[in-house]
Amino acid sequence: MAHRAEGRRMSDVTLKDVAVRAGVHVATASRALDPQRRHLVNSETRQRVETAAGELGYRINVLARSLRKGSTGMIGAVVADLGNPFLPPMLRGLEEVLGPRGYMTAVSETHEDPETFRRVCEQLIARRVDGIVVSAAHVGDSDFISTLEKSLPVVLAVRRVSGGGHHTVTHDDVLGARLVTEYLAGLGHRRLAQLRGPEDVSSFAGRARGFQEVVAEHDCTEIVAHDRAGAPTTDEGKRLAAALLTADVGRPTAIFAHNDLMAIGALEALGEAGLRCPEDVSIVGYNDAPLTAHVTPPLTTVRLPSNALGRRVAAMMLGQLDQHKEPPTTVALEPELVIRASAAAPARDRAAG
Amino acid sequence: MAHRAEGRRMSDVTLKDVAVRAGVHVATASRALDPQRRHLVNSETRQRVETAAGELGYRINVLARSLRKGSTGMIGAVVADLGNPFLPPMLRGLEEVLGPRGYMTAVSETHEDPETFRRVCEQLIARRVDGIVVSAAHVGDSDFISTLEKSLPVVLAVRRVSGGGHHTVTHDDVLGARLVTEYLAGLGHRRLAQLRGPEDVSSFAGRARGFQEVVAEHDCTEIVAHDRAGAPTTDEGKRLAAALLTADVGRPTAIFAHNDLMAIGALEALGEAGLRCPEDVSIVGYNDAPLTAHVTPPLTTVRLPSNALGRRVAAMMLGQLDQHKEPPTTVALEPELVIRASAAAPARDRAAG
DNA sequence: ATGAAAGCGCTAACAT
DNA sequence: ATGTTAGCGCTTTCAT
Numbered sequence: 001m002a003h004r005a006e007g008r009r010m011s012d013v014t015l016k017d018v019a020v021r022a023g024v025h026v027a028t029a030s031r032a033l034d035p036q037r038r039h040l041v042n043s044e045t046r047q048r049v050e051t052a053a054g055e056l057g058y059r060i061n062v063l064a065r066s067l068r069k070g071s072t073g074m075i076g077a078v079v080a081d082l083g084n085p086f087l088p089p090m091l092r093g094l095e096e097v098l099g100p101r102g103y104m105t106a107v108s109e110t111h112e113d114p115e116t117f118r119r120v121c122e123q124l125i126a127r128r129v130d131g132i133v134v135s136a137a138h139v140g141d142s143d144f145i146s147t148l149e150k151s152l153p154v155v156l157a158v159r160r161v162s163g164g165g166h167h168t169v170t171h172d173d174v175l176g177a178r179l180v181t182e183y184l185a186g187l188g189h190r191r192l193a194q195l196r197g198p199e200d201v202s203s204f205a206g207r208a209r210g211f212q213e214v215v216a217e218h219d220c221t222e223i224v225a226h227d228r229a230g231a232p233t234t235d236e237g238k239r240l241a242a243a244l245l246t247a248d249v250g251r252p253t254a255i256f257a258h259n260d261l262m263a264i265g266a267l268e269a270l271g272e273a274g275l276r277c278p279e280d281v282s283i284v285g286y287n288d289a290p291l292t293a294h295v296t297p298p299l300t301t302v303r304l305p306s307n308a309l310g311r312r313v314a315a316m317m318l319g320q321l322d323q324h325k326e327p328p329t330t331v332a333l334e335p336e337l338v339i340r341a342s343a344a345a346p347a348r349d350r351a352a353g
Numbered sequence: 354m355a356h357r358a359e360g361r362r363m364s365d366v367t368l369k370d371v372a373v374r375a376g377v378h379v380a381t382a383s384r385a386l387d388p389q390r391r392h393l394v395n396s397e398t399r400q401r402v403e404t405a406a407g408e409l410g411y412r413i414n415v416l417a418r419s420l421r422k423g424s425t426g427m428i429g430a431v432v433a434d435l436g437n438p439f440l441p442p443m444l445r446g447l448e449e450v451l452g453p454r455g456y457m458t459a460v461s462e463t464h465e466d467p468e469t470f471r472r473v474c475e476q477l478i479a480r481r482v483d484g485i486v487v488s489a490a491h492v493g494d495s496d497f498i499s500t501l502e503k504s505l506p507v508v509l510a511v512r513r514v515s516g517g518g519h520h521t522v523t524h525d526d527v528l529g530a531r532l533v534t535e536y537l538a539g540l541g542h543r544r545l546a547q548l549r550g551p552e553d554v555s556s557f558a559g560r561a562r563g564f565q566e567v568v569a570e571h572d573c574t575e576i577v578a579h580d581r582a583g584a585p586t587t588d589e590g591k592r593l594a595a596a597l598l599t600a601d602v603g604r605p606t607a608i609f610a611h612n613d614l615m616a617i618g619a620l621e622a623l624g625e626a627g628l629r630c631p632e633d634v635s636i637v638g639y640n641d642a643p644l645t646a647h648v649t650p651p652l653t654t655v656r657l658p659s660n661a662l663g664r665r666v667a668a669m670m671l672g673q674l675d676q677h678k679e680p681p682t683t684v685a686l687e688p689e690l691v692i693r694a695s696a697a698a699p700a701r702d703r704a705a706g
Numbered sequence: 707a708t709g710a711a712a713g714c715g716c717t718a719a720c721a722t
Numbered sequence: 723a724t725g726t727t728a729g730c731g732c733t734t735t736c737a738t
Contacts, residue, residue, distance in 0.1 A: 014731060025709050030733060037733095042707055058436075062479045063425070063519050064731035067416045067714050074480075082375070082441040082460075090460070091435065104476055107435075107460035109444070123457055126415045127427075152410070234647075244393070264647050289644070294587075296649035367715060378725050383717060390717095395723060417715035420730050 001028045007108040013056045022052040029053075033060070046223045063174065066128065075108045075317065076124035078117065080136035085260075085289040086171075086306040090157065092308020100264050101318060103130070110136040112231075118144065126327045131317050132237050137161050138200040153320035156330075157250060157313045158161025160202045165328050167320065169312045172332035173287070176302045177256065179337040180284045183300075184254045185218040189282065193223040193252035195240050197232035204232070207258050207286065237265025245273045245281075253281060253346040258300055260285035263343065267342070282343035298340035304331050366409045375405040382406075386413070419481065428462045428670065429477035431470065433489035438613075438642040439659040440488070443510065446663020447486065454671060456483065463489040465584075471497065477697035478504050480670065484670050490514050491553040510666045513555045518681050520651075520673065522665045525685035526556050530563025530609065531635045531656045532690040536653075537573040537607045540698045542635065546576040546605035548615045549595050550585035557585070560611050560639065576605040585611060590618025596672075597625050598634075606634060606699040613638035613645050613654055620695070635696035651693035658686050 019029035024045060031037045031047035040188060041049075052058075061297030075175055079087055094105050100272040108124070110117040117136055121144075124132055137145065142161040149166070156168035194211045197204030215222050225244050229236035237257055243277050245251050257263035262343040270277050276295055277283050285292060285301040292299040312331060319326050372382040377398060384390045385402035394402075405411075419425040432440055447458050453688055461477070463470040470489055474497075477485055484506040490498065495514040500505050502519070508659050509521035537545060547564045550557030568575045578597050582589035588609055598604050610616035615639030626666050630650055638645060638654040645652040665684060672679050 016731080026731090027710080027733080028518055028708055031708090035735085040707075045707080057503075059475070059479050061420075061481060061731050063420045064714090065480050065733075067414075067420055067716090068731080068733045069712075071607050072416065082435055082444065090437040092464070095462070104461070104480075106461065108459065109448070109456070111445070122412070127457075128414060132600070150410075151618050261643070265643060267647070290614070291617060291642070291644040291648060292650045295644060297649075369715080379715090379728080381724055384724090387717085393723075395720075399723080416713050417730090418717075418730090421715080423730075459708045 004155050005103060007072070008049065013058045015058070016060070017056055018049060018058050020051045021056060022048040024049060037125070037214070041101060054206060061076045062352040071130050071144055072128050073103050074127070074129040075103050075105050075131050076121075076127075076129040077133045078110060078120055078124070078136050079107060080110050082107070082109055084102060085287055086304050086309075086318070089306040089338060090135070090310035093307040093312075094314045095310075095313050096259055096307075097314035098317070099305075105133075112136070114138065121148055127246075131321060133157050133313055133317065137200050137202075139205065140200060142166075152155070153317060154314050155316045155320070157309065158203065160330060162202075164330060166330070167316050167328045168330040169316060170202065170332050171304045171306075171329065172207075172334050173206030174210035174213070175332070176286065176304075176337075177207040179213050179335070180286070180302060181211050181214035182218075183337060183339070184256065184282060184284065185220055187213060187254075187282070188220070189254040189346050190218075190220045191223055191250065191252045192220050193225060193244050193255045194254075195244075195257040195266060196228040196318065197258040204258050207256075211256055221303050223247055223249060229258075229262060232262050234261045234265040234268070235263025237266070241266035241269035245269060245275065251281070254343065255281060255283050255284060257285050260287045260289040263299055263301070263342070264292075264295060267299075277342055278344035279347060282346070284343050288338055292312045293340060297342045300340045300343040301338050303336045303338045305335065309333050326333070334347065354480075366411045367414070367428035368411070370409055371406045371411050373408060375401040377402060387593075398517060405438060423618050424483050424604055425481050426455050426456050427480070427482040428458050428484045428486060428535070429474075429480075429482040430458055431463060431473055431477070431489050432460060432488045433463050433465045434459075435462055439511070439657050439662075443488070444660040444664070446660040447667045448663075449660075450664050450667035453483050454669060456487075458525065464661060465489070467491065470494075473600065474501055484588060484674060485509070486510050486666055486670065488512060492555050493553060494560065495519075506670060508666050508669045511556065515555075519668050519683070520679075520681045521557065521683040522669060523559075523683065523685050524659075524662065524663055525568070526559030527563035528655075528685070529639065529688040529690075530560040531567050532688070533609050533639070534564050534567035535571075536690055536692070537609065538567060538573055538694060539636065540607075540635070540696065541634070542605075542607040542699050543571075543573045544576055544605045544607070545573050546578060546597050548578070548590050548597075548608060548610040548619060549581040550611040550615070551582065553579045557611050560609075564609055576600055576602060582611075582615060585615050587614045587618040587621070590615025591622045592618070594619035594622035594639045595626070596620060598628065604634070607696065608634060608636050610636065610638050613640045613642040613652060616652055616654070616695070617645075617648060620652075629693055631697035632700060635699070637696050641691055646693060648693045653693045653696040656689045656691045658688065662686050 006090045019026040029049050032046040108120045117275045135157040139162045143164040160168045199205050225240050250261050266283050285299045288301045288303040366594050372379040382402050383398040385394045461473045488510040491510045492515045495516040507537045513521045568586050638652045641656040
């Protein structure tokens, strides 16, 4: 822009310049260049304007347009951590449906920090995005989300907040955990444990609940870890699993890790304890992250329909953008158990014990 | 915004509203709310303005501000695929240095599609971002990048383009490949092969070159795959490796895969051919992606200083933003060989062959 | 079919 | 220390 360059830069070419060169009024130039209104202008004039624009290297100033029109055509996507394997497919799903409708998606990270989360959201509102997709919420963020909703359309993706009342699309984490736990119980396991992720994230809370429901229904025993993961990482998984393996109430025959990283950590802990998977202890993960099929043993885990989730989120956003005043609903998409080799029937002697 | 809501929304509160409520002129309100100019206003008046702003839930309209000031405080980051493991740390590096300087980073994906690439860049320029970080370039994009540079500061990250002449920060891929290949040669391997990624991406081109340099220097033989990967995926790696293992010129004793996914694919191909790694064939990957330490055997690979790269990129961007007219330079950051278990000395009989 | 004029919300130069 | 005025680049009535 002018303030920074000595000479005029291409982006400094303005609609007025184009109009002058084409010998028309800016209003006409504006019409000629807008797909929506080009039919209002003589096709010959339009030609002239288009040529002029091309020759000058004109690029519309979306800032000015947005200011005038009151909308930016931007959707902000706020995610906790781009390292999460389900995010790329989800973001792609968003683009796939928002893009053709003329919206551009901009992704920002919070790194799971509440303050950054708020700052990023405020920032996006200040920039007048037309809507925000929040995939970084913690369960206690309900009031804050309500605040945001006073300013613009919001859709919660992946993570819900307590209380409901917001437009949200999540994975069905309770179901996912039930799938895992029922599979384990069906295999004959009775002494089960879970490696829990941070409970202020609805995904982990849901998995914990699904697990416990099934444990209760099948009269299994939950071997409880005294601790829970600070962050759901490989190291934390290893630490928690190690504690579990030496529990004074006896060790579990199967472990449900709330995500694949912790499952891999548990695998490591097993190895260091001289135990084998799945012969001595079965392990199941969650997310079906890349490469989980290639660890040893290949990890049984849960696959999430993340691309579909992104598309649903986008559809819900469009609903709000288009003024369909649908009441807030939360839809939960069904995950799928991927059976590989890290879980098997418990050894005879242990099952009997 | 007004056009979409029936009632007035919080974001529709304007500076004028604040000024009226505080009983001052908008200009005064503007000053009072700007950290840079608050000292120009009586502290008592400032109080009144701040209170009024707080009560009304005023949020500055960055669109209007940017239009007036001629800069947006936004930096666009254009990446090929968020699934790439080196991107999150790099993006974080960007934020870490750009954030404190008042810039916000917005990430967009191209999915490796040239048309999307151009569209996204144009879009960002239309939105008047202050600069673009391009991490999705193909080697032939030099002219296009030059075009962009006419409009705004550009820094190339990770991938360079042919011809040079742009501000760029990359990983030293030639060095990385040399590290791998020298390690392999040092182990005693003489019959080497590489699994090449798409050659229109500088990273892969560099790795191919480093590999071939060392092969020539150590009088090794490159067993050439007739094919190359369309996309550097596990499946492609498996396909290429399978072909290599049945090559009529005899199979290699070591394979350098241009990334970890292809290396894992090669591991699979080995397994299906009844061969063991590293006893029969050594395999080395690239990127040190998550979980590569946990596959069997743990993958020897190359670790990239991606966070540092992001920070350097940001610094280079700030240099341009701050008008230091440094000439375009390209800096290449050194990667590091991570020795695990997928590469070992070749078996005696094969080494002799 | 085109032009004139107003204004989106803000900041900067210039008064006072 | 505060108010006045102009204008960033565009779109949108309203005239013609």
